[in-house]
Amino acid sequence: MARIIVINSGKGGVGKTTTAINLGASLNKLNREVIIVDANLNTPNIGLQLGAPIVPITLNHVLKGKAEISEAIYEHASGTKIVPSSLSIKELTKFNTKKIPEIARELATMCDYVIIDSAAGFGDEVIAVVEAADEIIIVTNPEMPAVTDALKAVKVARSMGKEINGVIVTRHNNAKYEMPLSSIKSMLEAQIIGVIPEDKAVKEALNMRDAVCHTHPRSRVSRKYYEIACKVDGRKVVVPRGFLSRLMGN
Numbered sequence: 001m002a003r004i005i006v007i008n009s010g011k012g013g014v015g016k017t018t019t020a021i022n023l024g025a026s027l028n029k030l031n032r033e034v035i036i037v038d039a040n041l042n043t044p045n046i047g048l049q050l051g052a053p054i055v056p057i058t059l060n061h062v063l064k065g066k067a068e069i070s071e072a073i074y075e076h077a078s079g080t081k082i083v084p085s086s087l088s089i090k091e092l093t094k095f096n097t098k099k100i101p102e103i104a105r106e107l108a109t110m111c112d113y114v115i116i117d118s119a120a121g122f123g124d125e126v127i128a129v130v131e132a133a134d135e136i137i138i139v140t141n142p143e144m145p146a147v148t149d150a151l152k153a154v155k156v157a158r159s160m161g162k163e164i165n166g167v168i169v170t171r172h173n174n175a176k177y178e179m180p181l182s183s184i185k186s187m188l189e190a191q192i193i194g195v196i197p198e199d200k201a202v203k204e205a206l207n208m209r210d211a212v213c214h215t216h217p218r219s220r221v222s223r224k225y226y227e228i229a230c231k232v233d234g235r236k237v238v239v240p241r242g243f244l245s246r247l248m249g250n
């Protein structure tokens with residue numbers, strides 16, 4: 001049975017989708033079978049970011065009882081498996097978010113990790129994915145508004161009896177105006193499992209419709225996502241060969 005990990009944040013635009021895609025791709029590198037679910041039912045992104053914008057069957061269809069979840073799994077050229085949500089405005093209504101936990105459990109029989117990319121905020125679809133979670137990873141930027149919303153997400157999850165696996169601080173610039181990591185940790189009362197630097201490689205990857213871990217495997221951001229995947233998978237960080245040879249100047 002797979003672990004069901006929900007990527008949540010409270011605030012929008014902090015890097016949840018980027019994290020879901022790159023954590024998934026990094027776990028693939030560790031030979032783990034992963035299915036990434038786009039549970040952002042109203043404004044989905046994963047299909048767009050991975051270059052599969054229009055597909056016949058989506059999570060929305062499954063939630064409406066029009067299709068089976070096995071019909072909504074697609075494989076990206078890189079091997080990453082995704083369950084996209086629909087981009088069509090016709091599919092925006094009448095889906096039953098209460099079915100999300102059951103669907104997640106079904107997916108969990110097919111892989112090692114189900115990674116669910118949550119929408120921002122605390123609407124029905126977000127509460128349903130939190131309900132589905134075995135563990136939650138909170139993504140935040142090192143700024144007070146993002147951390148304040150992350151705290152709400154932590155409290156909602158804990159009030160539902162869910163475990164916070166850890167916090168990932170993304171778009172980190174090491175600037176004086178940013179909140180110190182120690183303050184973020186004590187405010188959220190959770191461990192920080194990774195700090196992802198601001199890196200233009202992320203936007204370049206978006207433009208190439210792939211995970212930055214695939215398009216820029218030697219970038220710092222890819223290296224950091226790989227380290228997080230190792231931590232999540234409970235193994236020592238093994239430096240990939242390409243990274244080592246770069247350090248050695250080969």
Ligand SMILES: Nc1ncnc2c1ncn2[C@@H]1O[C@H](COP(=O)(O)OP(=O)(O)OP(=O)(O)O)[C@@H](O)[C@H]1O
Nearest residue numbers: 012013014015016017018120171196197198199202
């Ligand atoms: N480490 C990074 N460096 C540079 N840009 C980044 C980084 N991480 C994310 N971004 C950019 O920030 C923007 C928001 O990222 P993303 O879509 O992953 O956030 P999100 O939390 O999923 O947003 P939403 O709440 O709208 O779903 C995107 O343009 C993405 O390319």
Ligand SMILES: [Mg+2]
Nearest residue numbers: 016017040045
């Ligand atoms: Mg997103």
